[in-house]
Amino acid sequence: MDNFTRISTFKKAIRSKAFPLLILFVIMIVLFTALAPLNDANFLTTRTFISILRDLSVPGFLAIGAGCLMVSGGIDLSQATVAAMTGVTIAVSVGWWNLPWYAAVIIALLIALCIGLVNAILVNELNMMPFIATMAMSTVTRAVMMLIATDQTGQMQGSINYNNPTLTLIGNYEIGGFLPATIIAMIIAFIFYGLLLSKTKFGRSVYLIGGNPMAARLAGINSKKTSYILFMNCSLMGGLAGLIYTSRVKQGSLSAMATDQFTGLTAAILGGISFGGGSGGMGGAFIGLLVIKTFNKGMTIIGASSYVTNVLSGALLLAALSFDYYSQRRQRKRIGA
Amino acid sequence: MEQYLELSGISKAFPGVQALKDVGFRATGGKVLALLGENGAGKSTLLKILSGDIKPDEGKIVLNGRELSFRSPHDALKSGISVIYQERQLMSAMSVMENIFAGDIPVKNGIVDYKTLKRETKKIIDQFGLPIDPETPVMFLSIAHQQMVEIMKAYRRDSLVIAFDEPTAPLTDTEIEILFNLIRRLKEQGKIILYVSHRLKEIFEVTDEIVVLKDGRFVTHVNTAETNEQDLIKYMVGRDIGDTYANLSRNDKHGDVLLEVNNLTTYAVHDVSFSLRKGEVLGFAGLVGAGRTEVMRAIFGADPIISGEIKLEGKKVEFKTPKDAIDAGIALCPEDRKEQGLVLWRSIEDNIIMPFLDKVRKWPFLDFKKSERVTIEAIKKYDIKTPTIDKIVVELSGGNQQKVILGRWTSSLVNTKLLILDEPTKGIDVGTKAEIYQMVCDLAKEGLGVIFISSELTEVINVADRIIVMKDGTITGEVLREEATEEKVLALAMASN
Numbered sequence: 001m002d003n004f005t006r007i008s009t010f011k012k013a014i015r016s017k018a019f020p021l022l023i024l025f026v027i028m029i030v031l032f033t034a035l036a037p038l039n040d041a042n043f044l045t046t047r048t049f050i051s052i053l054r055d056l057s058v059p060g061f062l063a064i065g066a067g068c069l070m071v072s073g074g075i076d077l078s079q080a081t082v083a084a085m086t087g088v089t090i091a092v093s094v095g096w097w098n099l100p101w102y103a104a105v106i107i108a109l110l111i112a113l114c115i116g117l118v119n120a121i122l123v124n125e126l127n128m129m130p131f132i133a134t135m136a137m138s139t140v141t142r143a144v145m146m147l148i149a150t151d152q153t154g155q156m157q158g159s160i161n162y163n164n165p166t167l168t169l170i171g172n173y174e175i176g177g178f179l180p181a182t183i184i185a186m187i188i189a190f191i192f193y194g195l196l197l198s199k200t201k202f203g204r205s206v207y208l209i210g211g212n213p214m215a216a217r218l219a220g221i222n223s224k225k226t227s228y229i230l231f232m233n234c235s236l237m238g239g240l241a242g243l244i245y246t247s248r249v250k251q252g253s254l255s256a257m258a259t260d261q262f263t264g265l266t267a268a269i270l271g272g273i274s275f276g277g278g279s280g281g282m283g284g285a286f287i288g289l290l291v292i293k294t295f296n297k298g299m300t301i302i303g304a305s306s307y308v309t310n311v312l313s314g315a316l317l318l319a320a321l322s323f324d325y326y327s328q329r330r331q332r333k334r335i336g337a
Numbered sequence: 338m339e340q341y342l343e344l345s346g347i348s349k350a351f352p353g354v355q356a357l358k359d360v361g362f363r364a365t366g367g368k369v370l371a372l373l374g375e376n377g378a379g380k381s382t383l384l385k386i387l388s389g390d391i392k393p394d395e396g397k398i399v400l401n402g403r404e405l406s407f408r409s410p411h412d413a414l415k416s417g418i419s420v421i422y423q424e425r426q427l428m429s430a431m432s433v434m435e436n437i438f439a440g441d442i443p444v445k446n447g448i449v450d451y452k453t454l455k456r457e458t459k460k461i462i463d464q465f466g467l468p469i470d471p472e473t474p475v476m477f478l479s480i481a482h483q484q485m486v487e488i489m490k491a492y493r494r495d496s497l498v499i500a501f502d503e504p505t506a507p508l509t510d511t512e513i514e515i516l517f518n519l520i521r522r523l524k525e526q527g528k529i530i531l532y533v534s535h536r537l538k539e540i541f542e543v544t545d546e547i548v549v550l551k552d553g554r555f556v557t558h559v560n561t562a563e564t565n566e567q568d569l570i571k572y573m574v575g576r577d578i579g580d581t582y583a584n585l586s587r588n589d590k591h592g593d594v595l596l597e598v599n600n601l602t603t604y605a606v607h608d609v610s611f612s613l614r615k616g617e618v619l620g621f622a623g624l625v626g627a628g629r630t631e632v633m634r635a636i637f638g639a640d641p642i643i644s645g646e647i648k649l650e651g652k653k654v655e656f657k658t659p660k661d662a663i664d665a666g667i668a669l670c671p672e673d674r675k676e677q678g679l680v681l682w683r684s685i686e687d688n689i690i691m692p693f694l695d696k697v698r699k700w701p702f703l704d705f706k707k708s709e710r711v712t713i714e715a716i717k718k719y720d721i722k723t724p725t726i727d728k729i730v731v732e733l734s735g736g737n738q739q740k741v742i743l744g745r746w747t748s749s750l751v752n753t754k755l756l757i758l759d760e761p762t763k764g765i766d767v768g769t770k771a772e773i774y775q776m777v778c779d780l781a782k783e784g785l786g787v788i789f790i791s792s793e794l795t796e797v798i799n800v801a802d803r804i805i806v807m808k809d810g811t812i813t814g815e816v817l818r819e820e821a822t823e824e825k826v827l828a829l830a831m832a833s834n
Contacts, residue, residue, distance in 0.1 A: 004713050004726045199702040201694040208691055211680035218639060218669060218677055219692040219745075220660035278682055 017272030017324065018284035021291050028291070032298035039303035048297060050179065056293045057186040058083075058241045058248075058257070060286070062264030064193050065237025067285040069230045070268055071197065072223075073210040073277025074130045076119060076231065078138035079238040079264065082112050084256040085145045086242030088160065091252025092148055095162030104167075109239045115141055116235025120228040142254075149254055159253040171247030182244050194282035206230065210277025267292055270320050291316075340366030340401055342418075342498050342529050347396030349382055349553075356382040357393070357553045364546075366497070369520060369530040371540045371561070374550035375573050375794065375827075380533050383550070384502055387531075388420035389413030400497065418498040419491030423506055425483050429476035434458035436475050437490050461489050465519060481512035488519055499523060500531035505539060506626075517543050535624055537566050537831060549573055567824075574794060574823040582799035585774055588781040591617045591802070594651070595786040596755055598636065601645035605631035606810040609645070613755070613786045618777060620801025621790040623830045628810035629790045630672050633757045637669045638662040649755070663692050666754035668746035670739070670761055672790070678742050684727035686712040688741050693750040715744025719776065736769030743776060747785075756780060757788045762796060774800050794823040806830050 013019060029044070036043035062079055069076055086108040093104035115137060122133035150156045173181040197203035209216045209223045216223055241260075246252050269275070270291065271284025295316065299309040345361035357379045364370040372380045385391045387398070389407030398405045400416060407413045413420075427436050434454050435442065443453040458471040467485055475483055484504060491499045501520075505513045520543055523530060532544055540547060541561060549556040549572040556572050592615030601609040606628040613619045621629040634640040636647055638656030647654055649665055656662040659669070671677035679688050690697050690708045697708040712726045719740040723733065730738055739761055746753050758777065762770045777800060781787050791797040798804055798821040806814045806829035814829040 004716055004723070006709070006727050007725050195702075201698055201703055204687065204690075204694055204703060207683060208680050208687060211683050212676075214677050215671075215680050216691070218637075218659050218671055220658070220663040221691070221694075222658075222660065278680065 016284065017280065018287045020323070021270060021284075021287045021320070025287065025291050025294060028294055028298055032294075032302060035302045036298075039301065041301045041303070043298060043301050048301065050183070052290070052293050052297045053183045053186075054180045055297065056289050057180070057182040058245050059260050059263040059267065059289060059293075060186040061189065061237045061241035061244070062257075062260060063267045063285045063289055064189055064282065065234035066264040067268040067271075067273050067280070067282060068193060068197065068206065069234045070265075070273045070275070071210045071277055071280060072206045072226060072230050073213060074123065074227065074230060074234075075265075075275070076116075076134045076234045076238075077131065078115060078119065078134045078141055079234055080257050080260055080262075081138040081141045081145070082115050082235050082238035083242030083245065083260070084254060084258070085115070085141050086112055086239040087246030087256050088145050088149050088252040088254060090167070090243065090246050091160040091162045094164050094167060095160050095252075096151070101164050101167045105243060108243065109236065112235045112239030112242070113232050116232035117228070119235065120231035123231065124224050124227050145254060149252075158255065159251045161251045163250070167247050168250055169247070171244045182248075185244075190282050190286050197281055202226070202229075207278055210279075212278070263289070263292065266317055269324075270317070272324075274324075340497060340527060340529060343397075343399040344383075345397050345399070347383065347386060347398075348394050349386065349391065350394055355553055357386075360396070360550065360553070360555045362548045362555065362558050364498075364529050364531060366527045366529050367524055368545040369524055369532050369543055371544040371547045372531060372533045372550065373540065373547055373569060373573060374556075375792070378550040378573070379553040380550060381502065382553075384420050384422075384500055384531075384533065387413065387418055387498070387500055389418075414494060414496070417494075417496045418500070419494060419496035420500040421484070421487045421491060421502065421504065423503045425487055427475045427483060427486060430474055432472050432474055433462075433469055433478070433486055434471040436486055437461065437471075437493050439490070441494075461493055465489060465492075465522070467515075479512070480507045481509070481515060484508070484516065485519065488523075492523070496528075498529045498531070500533070502533045503535065504532075505534065505536065513539070535831065537569060540569075541566075570824050570827050574827060582774070582795075585778055585800070587778050587802070588616050588618075591615065592784065595649070596636075597648040597651075598632075599646050599648070601632065601635060601647065602643045603631060603635045603640055604643065605640075606635070606807075609807075609810075609812055611805055611812065611815075613788065615754075615784050615786050616781050617803065618781050618787045618789055618801045620797040620804040621788060621807060622794060622797045622804050622826050623792070623807035625792055627807040627830065629807050630759055631810070632807075633669060633759060633788065633790065636662070637667060637757065639669075663751075666752055667757070668751070668753045668755070669757045670742045670746065670759060672759040672763070674735075674738055674742060674763075679730050679738060681731040682729055684729055685716070685721070685723060685733075685741055686726045688730050689715055689745045689748060690750070691745065693748075696750045711748045711750055712744075715741070715748055718747075719744050720772075734769075736765045736772070739765060739769075739773065740776075743773075747780065753785060755786045755788070757790075759790045760792065761789070762791065762793070770796070794826055798823060798826055808832055 032043040062083065066076060066079055089108040089111055090104045093099040093107060094101055119134050119137055122128045123130050146156055149160060171182055175181055175184065197206060205216070205221045205226055208221060209226055213223055242256070245256055267288035268280065268285045270288030271280055271286070273280030273285060292313065295313055296309060341363055343363045347357055347360045349357040360379065360383065372383065374380050386393050389410040389412050405416050428439065437458050438454055443450045443457070455471050462469050462471065465485065469478065469482055469485065475486060478486065504516060508516060520530060534540055544561050546558065547561055547564065547569065548558045549569065551573060594612050595615045596613040598612070599610050609632050623629050631640060635642050638659050638661050654665060656665070675681060686708055689712050694703070697704045709726060715721065716723060716726065721737050721740045721744065730741055733741065746756060762773055765773070777787055777789060789797065789801050798818060802818055804816045804818070804821055804826060805812055806816065806826055808830055813832050816825055
């Protein structure tokens with residue numbers, strides 16, 4: 001045998017964990033299209049899909065940051081809180097302190113980066129478990145956020161309104177009057193991080209560290225540096241998500257994106273980024289998100305109650321995870337690992 | 338009636354290794370039976386079978402005429418067999434009494450009956466005459482006393498068979514004395530006691546009979562009183578050296594000094610000095626835990642150095658991280674290839690280019706053409722059995738996995754000068770072992786200095802040009818291949834200091 005080749009891209013795509021999701025996505029489209037008329041609605045329209053993608057852009061940034069970190073074997077439970085913190089910081093800076101919008105954005109994103117830095121220090125220098133360290137940071141961040149949101153009368157505000165046309169434009173600008181710019185930004189970010197993970201030196205070390213940190217270290221890979229970058233990037237992505245969100249709703253809210261806390265993580269896991277690290281990628285995370293958001297949208301269109309939707313989306317997640325565990329166990333058995 | 342435990346025809350194979358083959362012997366109550374053998378002789382596998390951890394492929398375990406078969410460790414315990422491993426299996430935050438009665442805590446009306454628990458524990462402790470408080474959490478006890486708690490646990494369960502796996506390894510001399518007294522007491526009570534240890538001195542002190550295993554086979558069963566150290570070593574080693582070694586084409590042209598280690602001391606090794614020439618294969622022998630791996634990790638920049646110096650090609654070097662060592666031309670194939678050497682769920686390609694990602698770049702991306710070329714080179718050079726370059730390494734056999742690591746460090750991406758192989762043939766079948774020996778010699782011919790660590794004596798004294806023997810973190814001797822015998826090396830490895 002002389003020609004050692006690669007497994008073809010097509011075969012790889014079919015074998016990937018995201019592939020069953022893609023099938024599920026198609027099935028959902030067919031089902032919702034068939035069921036929508038019963039509720040006097042239409043599912044298969046451009047508007048539906050633009051709306052799905054628009055819903056997806058905020059959690060999309062969360063999933064990018066969380067996903068990259070998880071490939072390296074880390075996890076960040078403070079990300080959604082960082083997003084809320086960013087919104088509150090921007091709202092307070094602009095609404096109460098009358099800072100220019102760009103200064104507010106810079107301050108807020110710097111704070112996000114700092115929180116990521118602290119997470120990285122806790123994990124790398126104090127050897128804390130990422131799960132615990134970031135959960136603690138989440139609590140601290142939430143408390144600081146409440147302090148910031150306390151006005152001169154000593155009253156904590158649940159949400160802070162502001163009025164700044166430029167800032168509002170960031171999350172609401174629509175190209176040609178119909179295509180939200182945030183969708184484009186999200187897609188560019190997914191492509192950028194997708195290439196970063198799959199094609200670059202940095203990306204390859206992320207996978208190797210996630211696959212076996214000890215072997216990576218003994219092979220001379222600087223896992224500490226990578227970890228710092230990934231934690232800070234994860235927070236920064238949380239910050240960007242928070243920026244888009246606050247711009248969209250024109251206020252900073254303490255409870256912003258509380259429900260998105262796990263959407264990013266869920267999507268990443270659905271798409272094949274395992275908790276242990278070392279596998280999956282941006283494509284999978286995107287498809288994971290797409291499935292979740294399409295499901296939610298479809299259920300709204302066919303007129304299902306939000307409770308039913310929640311129950312079913314939970315069941316969907318459980319089913320996907322069970323399938324994942326099952327196929328992994330089979331693979332391990334086959335190899336005898 | 339005499340109590341006895343009889344094993345017969347026990348066999349167990351792991352992928353690529355026959356760990357035990359048709360092993361059988363009989364142990365009787367009121368006696369201590371030693372299980373003796375080199376590393377990899379099959380002692381641990383045998384204990385794991387006795388404790389119900391693993392299932393034998395074939396063979397019978399008979400206790401007092403009753404044939405036993407275990408589905409789980411729990412079954413073994415219920416049948417009256419307790420194995421006390423080196424790594425203690427205690428719940429360290431729980432009290433002594435809770436540990437001793439774990440699984441059988443006395444209950445009154447659904448609530449733990451601490452009074453009875455304490456009273457019963459006190460009884461046992463008093464029987465052993467130990468100064469231990471039943472209510473102390475186990476983690477506050479000394480290592481020796483923790484071990485006593487394990488033994489009392491076995492005693493409380495009224496286990497008829499108690500097996501010890503290297504029990505004295507972490508103990509001081511006085512603590513060993515306490516342990517031996519305890520073992521003698523258990524013996525008086527008619528228990529069947531199995532004792533695994535490397536330390537011959539202890540075996541003569543505390544055991545009545547000795548069973549010697551070698552390469553997973555039964556060698557002999559003797560009375561301790563009727564044998565001596567020399568005979569035992571011969572039993573442990575005795576084997577014909579196959580053609581494998583006779584056909585090795587070695588390198589006899591040694592160049593300048595490549596590596597010089599002077600008075601190296603780390604947290605695990607003490608005052609280690611040696612040197613290695615280009616083209617030379619330097620063997621490191623010793624028992625597991627002798628400190629060989631730790632010396633290499635220190636040289637490789639993976640563990641901190643307390644004092645001493647390392648010179649590479651005459652220049653003093655200080656590596657803070659493995660990366661520094663790799664950049665200087667040092668390569669390490671770690672002892673545990675699955676845990677430390679490879680990223681199992683990634684491709685052969687990834688595992689080969691792993692340390693040299695910098696050298697396979699075409700900005701801003703990786704140079705996939707180049708990495709493909711390098712990988713195919715390695716696959717061909719070492720005849721790695723795979724259909725594609727991106728097969729994940731977990732799907733390869735142990736031998737092929739080892740070849741992937743060799744391929745990594747000897748590819749055209751890197752100019753490796755010093756190759757450190759830590760137990761490179763562990764868990765690998767005989768055929769591939771022979772291939773790896775030849776690869777080692779071929780690499781030496783290319784001018785590399787090779788350090789070859791192995792716990793298999795036959796292998797290390799036949800492949801290496803010179804053998805350094807370590808024990809307890811220090812070098813106890815050095816032997817040239819021409820004058821090396823397994824007896825000589827084993828004597829150094831087990832030397833009492």
